[in-house]
Amino acid sequence: MTSKQNEKKSNSWLKFSSTRNFYPLAGKMTPWFMGLAIALMLVGLYMTFFVVPPDYQQGNSYRIMYIHVPAAWMSMLIYLLMALYAGIYFVLNVKLADMMAGGLAVTGAIFTVIALWTGSMWGKPTWGAWWVWDARLTSELLLLFLYLGYISLRAAIDDPNRAAKASGLLALVGVVNVPIIYFSVTWWNTLHQGASITTNKTSMATEMFVTLLVMVFAFWMYTIAIVLMRVRNEIIERERDTSWLVEELGKEK
Amino acid sequence: MFSVINLMVRRDILLAMRRPQDVMTSLFFFIIVVSLFPLGVSPEMEVLRSIGPGVIWVAALLASMLSLGRLFSDDYQDGTLEQLILSPQPLALVVLSKVAAHWLLTGLPLVILTPLLGLLLGLNVEEIQILTLTLLLGTPVLSLIGSIGAALTLGVRGGGVLISLLILPLFVPVLIFGTGAVSSMNAGLGVEAHFSLLGAFLVLSLLLTPWASAAALKISME
Amino acid sequence: MNWENPSEFFAMGGHGLYVWASFGLLTLFILIEVLVVRKRRKDLIHRLKRLTQARAKMVEKE
Numbered sequence: 001m002t003s004k005q006n007e008k009k010s011n012s013w014l015k016f017s018s019t020r021n022f023y024p025l026a027g028k029m030t031p032w033f034m035g036l037a038i039a040l041m042l043v044g045l046y047m048t049f050f051v052v053p054p055d056y057q058q059g060n061s062y063r064i065m066y067i068h069v070p071a072a073w074m075s076m077l078i079y080l081l082m083a084l085y086a087g088i089y090f091v092l093n094v095k096l097a098d099m100m101a102g103g104l105a106v107t108g109a110i111f112t113v114i115a116l117w118t119g120s121m122w123g124k125p126t127w128g129a130w131w132v133w134d135a136r137l138t139s140e141l142l143l144l145f146l147y148l149g150y151i152s153l154r155a156a157i158d159d160p161n162r163a164a165k166a167s168g169l170l171a172l173v174g175v176v177n178v179p180i181i182y183f184s185v186t187w188w189n190t191l192h193q194g195a196s197i198t199t200n201k202t203s204m205a206t207e208m209f210v211t212l213l214v215m216v217f218a219f220w221m222y223t224i225a226i227v228l229m230r231v232r233n234e235i236i237e238r239e240r241d242t243s244w245l246v247e248e249l250g251k252e253k
Numbered sequence: 254m255f256s257v258i259n260l261m262v263r264r265d266i267l268l269a270m271r272r273p274q275d276v277m278t279s280l281f282f283f284i285i286v287v288s289l290f291p292l293g294v295s296p297e298m299e300v301l302r303s304i305g306p307g308v309i310w311v312a313a314l315l316a317s318m319l320s321l322g323r324l325f326s327d328d329y330q331d332g333t334l335e336q337l338i339l340s341p342q343p344l345a346l347v348v349l350s351k352v353a354a355h356w357l358l359t360g361l362p363l364v365i366l367t368p369l370l371g372l373l374l375g376l377n378v379e380e381i382q383i384l385t386l387t388l389l390l391g392t393p394v395l396s397l398i399g400s401i402g403a404a405l406t407l408g409v410r411g412g413g414v415l416i417s418l419l420i421l422p423l424f425v426p427v428l429i430f431g432t433g434a435v436s437s438m439n440a441g442l443g444v445e446a447h448f449s450l451l452g453a454f455l456v457l458s459l460l461l462t463p464w465a466s467a468a469a470l471k472i473s474m475e
Numbered sequence: 476m477n478w479e480n481p482s483e484f485f486a487m488g489g490h491g492l493y494v495w496a497s498f499g500l501l502t503l504f505i506l507i508e509v510l511v512v513r514k515r516r517k518d519l520i521h522r523l524k525r526l527t528q529a530r531a532k533m534v535e536k537e
Contacts, residue, residue, distance in 0.1 A: 184426035
């Protein structure tokens with residue numbers, strides 16, 4: 001890059017696409033996002049237990065929905081984001097984009113497990129079974145396999161460049177398949193008339209909807225905070241030989 | 254273009270024929286896995302008939318997975334792959350040819366064996382017909398999608414199992430509509446939708462997967 | 476208010492096991508994730524410090 005291009009880059013938001021500028025920024029942002037996450041989580045949990053009434057059919061077990069649904073949404077959103085960052089990495093060759101994709105993967109997988117576990121916990125008192133092969137849960141399970149595949153591939157390849165490109169390609173192939181998989185599983189489920197885990201109310205009361213939103217935002221803030229932390233770790237590991245990092249770390253003591 | 258495909262397919266088949274045990278093992282695996290189900294589940298024909306299509310499909314999936322690791326690895330190890338990438342032929346075409354050879358050697362034999370195994374599991378003639386046709390359409394898709402996994406994991410530790418983890422979720426739609434066709438026929442609901450979808454999957458994978466696998470090969474060879 | 480007393484709260488109308496297993500897992504996973512990420516950061520920084528110290532010593536010797 002010419003020095004003029006460099007100047008232009010450093011005066012715009014684009015400068016944060018370099019790890020050198022991103023690292024301190026992420027460090028400053030993390031506590032804010034974590035703080036927001038904690039606050040929203042507390043509000044959401046309060047509303048879940050003390051504001052919304054029990055369901056007239058499902059009783060108190062349906063409160064699990066307030067973490068099951070947000071966790072499921074996050075698991076899907078995060079996978080989309082992962083694929084997006086992988087795409088950015090392929091097109092623009094920005095290393096940071098690959099680090100973001102890698103950082104998102106584990107958190108996404110964790111949300112998927114939470115969605116599956118809470119789905120099971122919700123299903124048992126509601127349907128009498130620890131697991132039902134309904135469309136949503138089965139799709140979540142397959143999404144977990146997609147995450148595990150991505151994580152395993154990244155871990156198995158030693159060269160970070162190859163790992164980035166290979167896992168990026170896998171994420172893109174996966175994201176294209178997600179709607180196909182979801183469509184197939186939904187069709188399969190209706191054919192076999194399986195049970196389904198949903199709330200009874202077709203239209204949600206406001207307080208339910210608001211509580212749900214609060215929990216989703218809480219999970220969102222948490223995800224941003226933890227992924228920023230992960231990416232910073234990745235930067236420390238990959239750029240340990242650069243002088244700016246050593247300086248930066250010296251400042252932080 | 255066709256002469257390239259012709260050449261590559263014949264080469265791969267010739268090479269495979271020199272070591273027939275590779276081809277035979279995945280075939281034997283297919284037969285053994287299917288045979289395990291009566292032993293593990295129940296010898297009652299009615300039970301077997303209800304799970305038959307699913308069992309045969311899953312066994313076909315697993316047998317294909319088993320042989321995918323070798324799709325590119327032999328050429329990778331002796332340097333041929335590098336030459337192929339550097340050659341003026343489009344890599345996607347090379348991939349398509351290798352996948353075609355792979356299917357002829359592993360997929361097609363499975364399809365041919367299906368009627369026999371269907372009989373073992375108590376399926377009737379119409380069920381066997383439908384099932385065989387679904388596998389005829391589906392096994393090429395397995396080879397095509399599988400080639401992406403094989404290309405991505407070239408030379409990687411734990412390659413074989415890793416391929417399965419990467420590729421099996423992508424196979425689910427094919428599995429669902431493949432086995433669904435038989436159930437649908439039995440329920441009197443007609444099988445056109447299933448075969449249309451299976452056909453669509455085949456066409457889509459023929460058009461898209463060679464490029465993805467070619468890209469993956471280039472990534473693996475850097 | 477939903478709950479007359481704390482024991483009602485914990486019982487969750489008979490569904491206590493399921494509700495607390497769910498919220499419990501969520502809390503556990505979040506705590507573990509945060510702790511693991513923070514530990515990794517500490518380990519990385521520690522390693523880097525030792526590396527820089529070792530290099531400094533080598534330069535001194537020359």
